[in-house]
Amino acid sequence: MTVETAATRSTTPGASSGSGPGSGPGFAARVAERAGAGGPVVSILIPVLAVVAALAVGGVLIAFDGSNPLSVYREIVSAVLTGNRGFSDTATAATPLILIGLGYAIAYRARVFTIGGEGQYLIGALAGTAWVTGAGLRDLPRWPLILSGVVVATLAGAAWSGLAGWLGVRFGANVVISSLMLVYIADSALAWGVRDGIRDPESFVNQSRQIGRASLPELPGTTTHIGFAIAIAIVPLAAVLMARHRGGFRITAYGHNPSALDANEVSNRTVIILVMVIAGALAGLAGIVETTGVNGRLGAQASVGFGFQAIIVALLGRLNPVGVGIAGLGMAGLTIGFESAQREFDLPSSLVGVITALIVVFVVVGDALAGRARGDR
């Protein structure tokens, strides 16, 4: 059982700290016991082996393409590790992956399988950009403008995701499918926004105005915007939320045994909507910081698939916030390094996508095999 093993480590402290009234010690012990099936060693070993296996397959594909895999991988590593540029680019690329990935991790812990991060990201970017480029608003002083834009984007993402959650609890609509349908609808909303709604009247192509004063400052000594610092700061917050807070306990408890939570008079519906709203808020935040930190304006090609790559990041990070942070940086490093290697060795640009997708498939396979070896489920 993929997700339950992943939840192992931070469930236990939450459960043993006696999570307030409504969940007696017996219940907490049961959850802890259930979660204790896999060890932390296996939990870390599986993603590491998955990465190694995916890189090995990737190496075969690179060799098939006529390049030396070792030189290509050496180029990837040196492009990331050499100089400020590699670090800065990696951190910048990791920012949306970590933010959206944390949201997925929280939702998947509760066994709410949303895959709609891409749509929430776009809606966040659209609403946030509309706000910071809006008439009257764009003349606000810098920080009020940035902060209000972030709030608008976060709320918009949360609402878009919360809608899928609400349709799930109110009508029983499968969240996997409804969250994905909302991606396509968000895509259309973006297309309308940049063509008409918030289009830059001066521009010949479909895009918003420049975000101007809402542009995010860079971290001192780097070319990375402060959105990266925000993403990193949210990692421990998410860890605390999942491990210690009652809400976090509810989330993991719901993931393990929805009916037990019912018996303890905690509403399942609340948990589902809560995790969907958190996931959407983080994706919406990713949308606006990518726009104000990197792109400078919203264009028709804003959908680049961070919302899907972040699924891989969340699973590779074992639905553990720190793991998501590491996985996000790793994925970003691979992407940034590959861009450089691709130029040098003339590789197909889609190869890196195959490698990252293989990683997640191998994680899934590894979990299944480990679960099978343990004899549970």
Place this chain on the structure above:
Amino acid sequence: MDVIFKLATLEAAIRLGVPVALAALGALVSERTGVLNLGLEGMMLSGALGGYAANEATGSAWLGVLAGTLIGAGCGAILALLVVTARANQVVTGIAFTLLALSATTYLFQLRYSIGGIPPRVNRLDMTPLVLLTLACVAALWFLFNRTTLGLAMGAVGEAPEAADALGYKVERLRWIATMIGGGLAGLGGAALVCGPLGLFIENVTAGRGWVALALVVFAGWKPGAAVAGAILFGLCDAVQLRLQGTATDVPYEAFLALPYVVTLVALVLRARASRTPAALGVPYVRGM
């Protein structure tokens, strides 16, 4: 509204609906035995690329359709190995499979065709044989589930695997068969898309139709005929959307782009509670639990 009733629109509705209908039938077969196939989009896409490549290599659109079906069935076998035999989480595995298929088809396509320039158009099939093929699949599935021991056993495995096992039916084997048939139908749907009137493969050519098909199965209450009707409804929205894009209206054309997905979402919402989900859907089966 009269755009809906034009013959050309209805024709387009069927053309756009048939691939989705085939994929929905595929999802339905495996779901009836309790296997939720969220890799459907990826299987459709794999079948589409396989069908295109075989069509281009042999010059025969029918061989393309056959190749797409076989590749889809192969994808189904991979999924069955993971979720039935190894009992991996069905939701996560399906999503992972689709992500892999999306990048792998893009990679293979780029490898084969981008270097030499524009990918060629391939031989195209008329809609008539494809429609007949779809109807034959509906009839076959109806017959399977209502008139054969195999089909009834499949249904039993999806509703009460313990009971089916106690009666001597092989739960894992039946789920394997259903997942492979389902994958084959999804691959057929993908191949029908590219070897049909389109005659072309492009990156992510299925554009979410596999996911739409999954929603339609819920809408259809796991009934083959209703699933096809739902797919034609989706095709109709898609056709109307394509037609209205060209005409000047007060409504922005992007609203029409979103229309098929909005309708799918609404259909999912309206029918989610009313339709009877197979009781063991998504639950791996372990003997003696």
